[in-house]
Amino acid sequence: MTAADAPGAKPPAPAAATSLALDRLSWSVGGAVIVDDVTMHVAEGEFVALIGPNGAGKTSLFNLVSGLTRPTAGTVSLGGADITRDAPHKRARLGMGRTFQTSSVFADLTVGANVGLAVQARTGDSRRFWKRAGADGGPEASAALDLVRLSHRADALAGDLSHGDKRKLELALLLARRPRLILLDEPMAGVGAGEIGELTTVIRDVHREQGCTVLMVEHHMEVLLDMADRLAVMHHGALLALTDPDSAMADPDVQAAYLGDGA
Numbered sequence: 539m540t541a542a543d544a545p546g547a548k549p550p551a552p553a554a555a556t557s558l559a560l561d562r563l564s565w566s567v568g569g570a571v572i573v574d575d576v577t578m579h580v581a582e583g584e585f586v587a588l589i590g591p592n593g594a595g596k597t598s599l600f601n602l603v604s605g606l607t608r609p610t611a612g613t614v615s616l617g618g619a620d621i622t623r624d625a626p627h628k629r630a631r632l633g634m635g636r637t638f639q640t641s642s643v644f645a646d647l648t649v650g651a652n653v654g655l656a657v658q659a660r661t662g663d664s665r666r667f668w669k670r671a672g673a674d675g676g677p678e679a680s681a682a683l684d685l686v687r688l689s690h691r692a693d694a695l696a697g698d699l700s701h702g703d704k705r706k707l708e709l710a711l712l713l714a715r716r717p718r719l720i721l722l723d724e725p726m727a728g729v730g731a732g733e734i735g736e737l738t739t740v741i742r743d744v745h746r747e748q749g750c751t752v753l754m755v756e757h758h759m760e761v762l763l764d765m766a767d768r769l770a771v772m773h774h775g776a777l778l779a780l781t782d783p784d785s786a787m788a789d790p791d792v793q794a795a796y797l798g799d800g801a
């Protein structure tokens with residue numbers, strides 16, 4: 539009898555199912571290989587940060603994941619379903635949500651109405667939205683605003699928000715669509731130093747409380763180290779490392795890539 543067979547022994551924890559799977563993914567333009575044979579599996583609920591020097595191919599890989607561009611080779615799967623040929627809106631319906639480096643909020647609407655519209659876009663219930671939009675966009679919008687710590691700004695015009703608060707609003711817009719997988723494209727870009735700490739906390743709360751999978755591109759290394767389960771390090775279009783943050787930062791190849799002599 540092994541220890542695992544002993545009476546009262548706990549069964550081994552089941553391995554988490556794969557959320558996002560990229561298999562041998564490549565993308566070439568005009569003869570240049572921009573994404574080079576990337577294989578990466580992200581588990582349900584995992585937080586993976588995609589890092590790498592400028593021009594490494596991070597945004598290009600994001601575009602392949604979200605469907606903005608089609609790979610020249612390889613596959614993208616979500617929850618086991620092959621979505622390689624699916625358009626971005628179909629991926630969104632399957633539970634993939636993405637923020638962009640440029641803001642996508644309606645500047646002339648209130649914060650609450652922006653989130654209310656996102657809820658309505660999911661439920662398709664325009665009557666319910668317009669009935670409640672005047673107040674705060676409805677209870678689901680309020681819950682999303684609470685989670686991103688923006689409830690106190692529900693009546694403000696979205697265009698009047700600081701960069702950091704706009705990023706929180708974009709997260710609330712994503713949450714309203716109830717994604718299984720969130721793609722965050724440089725959420726700290728343009729955000730003032732004083733707002734980075736709170737935005738980091740909000741992203742961490744969203745990940746923990748919603749239990750969704752997160753893939754995030756970010757240059758601010760200091761926020762990633764205690765946030766991400768694993769770092770995926772890209773260099774010259776290829777995946778150089780995919781491991782826990784400490785191991786990734788200690789990897790000589792990763793250090794060389796950041797110093798510019800890792801070619």
Ligand SMILES: Nc1ncnc2c1ncn2[C@@H]1O[C@H](COP(=O)(O)OP(=O)(O)OP(=O)(O)O)[C@@H](O)[C@H]1O
Nearest residue numbers: 567568570572590591592593594595596597598599
């Ligand atoms: N449509 C395109 N046509 C030609 N080259 C492209 C195209 N898109 C990206 N590239 C090139 O591919 C490389 C990777 O670009 P990408 O934007 O994916 O890198 P990145 O890692 O996101 O960089 P950064 O950190 O600076 O945002 C760059 O050399 C870029 O010039």
